[in-house]
Amino acid sequence: MPLGKPRPERADAARNRELLLANVREMLAAGGAGSVTMDALAERAQLGKGTVFRRFGTRAGIFRALLDADERSFQEQVLYGPPPLGPGASALDRMVAYGQARIAFLLDHHSVARAALDRNQPAPAGEATITRVHLRMLLGQAGLNLPDLDTLAVQLTGALEGPLLLYVVLPEPETPPSPAAGRPLAESWSVLVHRLLRAEPGTTPG
Amino acid sequence: MPLGKPRPERADAARNRELLLANVREMLAAGGAGSVTMDALAERAQLGKGTVFRRFGTRAGIFRALLDADERSFQEQVLYGPPPLGPGASALDRMVAYGQARIAFLLDHHSVARAALDRNQPAPAGEATITRVHLRMLLGQAGLNLPDLDTLAVQLTGALEGPLLLYVVLPEPETPPSPAAGRPLAESWSVLVHRLLRAEPGTTPG
DNA sequence: GCCATAAACGGACTATACCCCGTTTAGAGA
DNA sequence: TCTCTAAACGGGGTATAGTCCGTTTATGGC
Numbered sequence: 001m002p003l004g005k006p007r008p009e010r011a012d013a014a015r016n017r018e019l020l021l022a023n024v025r026e027m028l029a030a031g032g033a034g035s036v037t038m039d040a041l042a043e044r045a046q047l048g049k050g051t052v053f054r055r056f057g058t059r060a061g062i063f064r065a066l067l068d069a070d071e072r073s074f075q076e077q078v079l080y081g082p083p084p085l086g087p088g089a090s091a092l093d094r095m096v097a098y099g100q101a102r103i104a105f106l107l108d109h110h111s112v113a114r115a116a117l118d119r120n121q122p123a124p125a126g127e128a129t130i131t132r133v134h135l136r137m138l139l140g141q142a143g144l145n146l147p148d149l150d151t152l153a154v155q156l157t158g159a160l161e162g163p164l165l166l167y168v169v170l171p172e173p174e175t176p177p178s179p180a181a182g183r184p185l186a187e188s189w190s191v192l193v194h195r196l197l198r199a200e201p202g203t204t205p206g
Numbered sequence: 207m208p209l210g211k212p213r214p215e216r217a218d219a220a221r222n223r224e225l226l227l228a229n230v231r232e233m234l235a236a237g238g239a240g241s242v243t244m245d246a247l248a249e250r251a252q253l254g255k256g257t258v259f260r261r262f263g264t265r266a267g268i269f270r271a272l273l274d275a276d277e278r279s280f281q282e283q284v285l286y287g288p289p290p291l292g293p294g295a296s297a298l299d300r301m302v303a304y305g306q307a308r309i310a311f312l313l314d315h316h317s318v319a320r321a322a323l324d325r326n327q328p329a330p331a332g333e334a335t336i337t338r339v340h341l342r343m344l345l346g347q348a349g350l351n352l353p354d355l356d357t358l359a360v361q362l363t364g365a366l367e368g369p370l371l372l373y374v375v376l377p378e379p380e381t382p383p384s385p386a387a388g389r390p391l392a393e394s395w396s397v398l399v400h401r402l403l404r405a406e407p408g409t410t411p412g
Numbered sequence: 413g414c415c416a417t418a419a420a421c422g423g424a425c426t427a428t429a430c431c432c433c434g435t436t437t438a439g440a441g442a
Numbered sequence: 443t444c445t446c447t448a449a450a451c452g453g454g455g456t457a458t459a460g461t462c463c464g465t466t467t468a469t470g471g472c
Contacts, residue, residue, distance in 0.1 A: 037427085038428070050452055119323065151393070155368070157373060158365045159368070160361070162360075162364020163360045188358045191352055195404070213419090245457090
């Protein structure tokens with residue numbers, strides 16, 4: 001038995017996962033993230049409560065699972081899509097484009113993204129890390145003459161996502177997500193990145 | 207009866223508040239933030255649970271109250287202390303100094319500051335806002351030629367505090383707070399601020 | 413001192429996340 | 443098809459945040 005393959009998920013488990021996620025989406029649409037309780041979800045899906053926890057581990061885990069699919073397709077746009085979000089543009093342009101896209105993404109998924117946060121757990125594992133890793137890479141490509149790009153990437157992640165996840169600069173409950181609500185953030189992000197990546201005065205680029 | 211004076215806190219209430227906070231500090235020292243439960247606190251202080259909630263409203267409120275005193279003296283350093291943290295230095299220098307001081311503060315109070323966060327509540331009201339407001343003011347003084355300093359201040363708040371509050375770049379449980387642990391963050395903050403406030407090439411200052 | 417009243421108090425009650433473990437079942441191999 | 447085992451399932455149990463409301467008490471005005 002090859003060690004790298006920890007046995008695929010059993011068919012009934014997979015079926016139930018989908019069933020649960022479908023129910024979560026419905027509950028979400030009907031009553032918002034607050035209405036999704038483990039008990040209610042279990043009952044609605046006609047499953048035991050233990051099953052729900054076995055699938056998702058924690059309440060936040062449900063929302064992480066929900067985010068996952070969209071997050072993956074978002075990531076694909078970033079890695080393989082057309083520039084400037086995808087490869088083929090300058091680091092500067094890509095960073096601005098990434099910020100804009102990320103803000104739009106977090107706006108779209110605002111309620112779920114916040115519900116996916118887990119006090120106790122440091123970083124919502126999959127979710128926030130995409131930003132940190134990608135920004136770190138772009139900083140590297142930008143040819144900055146700076147020592148600690150890792151830390152800078154963490155801080156920029158905070159600048160980009162913090163306003164939407166921590167200091168909630170948005171939206172009134174039940175407000176349908178206005179597409180332009182993130183405009184100021186995107187605008188300001190662009191300024192921040194432009195100034196950060198701007199060449200040192202009196203330095204030859206290279 | 208003057209409307210602005212909503213009646214001072216009753217003596218017994220004040221006494222109990224102190225009693226509770228003292229007990230919280232002891233529990234904190236003994237078993238960490240996780241060991242501070244409302245029931246345990248109430249019992250330890252020989253008070254009813256209802257009283258604890260009446261005093262602090264919510265679990266996070268306890269930690270906010272704990273933070274409050276230190277936060278106030280921190281704020282005083284910023285408003286009236288010696289430069290560069292206090293007034294009397296350039297906006298740039300003050301912003302760098304503020305970042306350094308804030309990082310040290312959050313490091314010192316890391317466990318309490320995180321416990322003061324309240325899912326549900328957007329921003330930990332008093333706590334995070336100090337940073338936002340102060341950065342906003344300094345940005346104004348810096349004479350930047352930028353349109354939306356409010357949003358920029360929020361993003362910088364995220365850059366400064368996000369790493370410590372959201373993406374926990376620190377410390378292993380039970381690690382005594384190493385004073386140098388925030389060095390990379392402070393260093394990187396300095397770089398970020400320097401580049402942000404750097405004069406536009408070909409622009410006359412003023 | 414005495415009274416009236418607003419505030420504080422207490423602790424039972426509810427809602428909910430998360431745990432445990434005995435029972436059931438899918439699915440690989442004989 | 444039968445067996446065997448690891449995985450999945452169920453739902454009662456626990457811990458804990460937060461609510462409610464009847465009771466007690468501090469305190470300002472008389």
